[in-house]
Amino acid sequence: MRFEIMRLDDVDGAAVDSTVVDAASVNRMVQQAAAIGQRIYIRPAATSAS
Numbered sequence: 001m002r003f004e005i006m007r008l009d010d011v012d013g014a015a016v017d018s019t020v021v022d023a024a025s026v027n028r029m030v031q032q033a034a035a036i037g038q039r040i041y042i043r044p045a046a047t048s049a050s
Contacts, residue, residue, distance in 0.1 A: 001044065005029050008039040020045045 003026050006018040021029060026042065033040045 002047075004043055004045045006041045006043075007033075008041055010039065013039070015041070 001023050002020050003023065004018050004020050005026070006015040008014065009016050029040070030042075032038075
C-alpha cells in the first residue's frame with residue numbers, strides 16, 4: 001500500500017508539497033517530521049484503475 005504525505009504550512013495549515021511513499025517508509029517520515037516539529041498529513045494514495 002502507498003501513502004501520500006503532505007507537508008503543511010505552519011501558519012495556515014495549507015499543503016506545501018506532497019510525496020507518495022510505500023508503507024515501510026511512513027514510519028521514517030513521521031519520525032523525521034516529529035524530530036523537527038513539522039506538521040504533516042497522511043492519507044492513502046489514490047490508485048489508478050487499469
